[in-house]
Amino acid sequence: MTLLRERLGGAAVLGIPLIWIAVFMLLPYAIIATYSFWIKQYPTFVPAFQFGNYLNLFTDPQYSKVLIRTLKVSLLVSFFAFLLGYPFAYFLAFRCRSQALRTWLYMAVIAPLWVSYLLRAYVWKTILGTEGILNSFLMSVGILSEPSDIFLYNQFAMVVTLTYIFIPFMVMPVYTSLEKIPRNLVEASADLGMRPIPTFLRITLPLSMPGVAAGFTMTFCLTFGDFVAPFLVGGPDGNLVASVIVTQFGTALNWPMGSALAIFVLVIVLAVLSLSDRVERAFSPKEA
Template sequence: MSAAPRRNLAGALILGIPILWILVFMLLPYGIIVTYSFWIKKYPSFMPAFQLGNYVTLFTDPQYLQVMARTLKISTLVSLCSFALAYPFAYYLVFRCRSQALRTWLYMAVIAPLWVSYLLRAYVWKTILGTEGILNSFLISTGIIAEPSPVFLYNQFAMVVTLTYIFIPFMVMPIYTALEKIPRNLSEASADLGMGPWRTFLHVTLPLSMPGVAAGFTLTFCLSFGDFVAPFLVGGPDGNLVANVIATQFGAALNWPLGSALAIVMLIIVLSIVSLSDRLESRGNGGEF
């Protein structure tokens, strides 16, 4: 075999394996879920059909609308809280921290939790917020409360706190990267033109860092939107999100068609967020919106 056919064969193998992986483990499962979403549940199983009854149920049944609204609310709050904590931190590391060693240590302190089991990180907050946890113990020792309070656990507050802690690294990393790319001479030029620190931040730093902010919002929102472990551990009976309902439909309820329809709706929402974020990033990088 000559050199050219060998190169073509090697190229086909290099490209063929990942393409085959995507087809078998991504596109094929998606196709199966889309197909199931049009089927009908018929006890004790379900039967093939082509109807929109499952989607109609999702958008007319108040309990599913409530779950979707709760999921959007929790995901938005987690993204906003992560941004409120991550942006000042990343800004300090890039523009205010003079010690390279300290900057590295602080950045690694944020990234290090990603090396720890997700389940362990979620369970830690269940321990902290519990009636015998650190928070209640501190409040009792300072005399703020007389006995352990259950209000910190099994509610939406606990879910937002836990998910913010778990996903905040995904907000810090893109914002830090975007801020690092901003040329320092732009801030100096702004100061030379008579703009103070706040005006420089609002008109120079913040707009140029928006691609990183958009990427961080996308990551934290989508990860929170699809999470089901943290709501199970700290959310309580009224803390179910879309992913928990999908797991129930495929498990205890044995209603695969309805679970598939809900998964497709969830996928469309996530893809819409990713598409919007991509357009915002393109606009921030000088592309067409």
């Protein structure tokens, strides 16, 4: 009887989350995957089994250009988040001697996550606009004679805004990874006569790669699926794949094409996650 109760208890504990995942994750994915093979037939769509929707992703310029643009913006945001976030995380982990200062600086990075996403995106629309801080500063120093609209409604504005929004997701895993590096390895390298830069390239950077991979994965995937910030600051160039998916399911009423795009995005995200896992395993310290 006791064994039966334990099994029933274990089944209840595991069963509820599994049912939740099956109903609210696997089932919707299955429905979307099914729709992706259907055919758009005005005014609705009909069941079928064909790959025309997926072929259109690569043969129709209106979709292929959007996918390339989304990939480009996601890589740029991930790169600049790493370029800005890694030195900051390195300073916190190795150079900041004050625990109180380290805590305040770390909190300053993650504090924006407590603020509304829409507000953070809209702030950059205000900064980069014709009456924003950037134009006002450039006019005050004499660089511009009148407000310019070159800073807003383009890919530059998207990259800047998304980098600001998602940089905490780069800093947090990198900082965690740097914190775990044994300091005696760095000290031993210095004792053996190795200069700081070679020490960083041969010891610190490789050991921090799991954090870099995790940060890149989160930054890339979040950017790849974002549509709010591109809508606010992207303008004509802000039409990324998530915006197209929303349009296909809404205005265009082309659920099969929208489903194909959604499945393609899911495949890209899963591929990035798989690659990130391989990188983390490759650079993780091997236990003796």
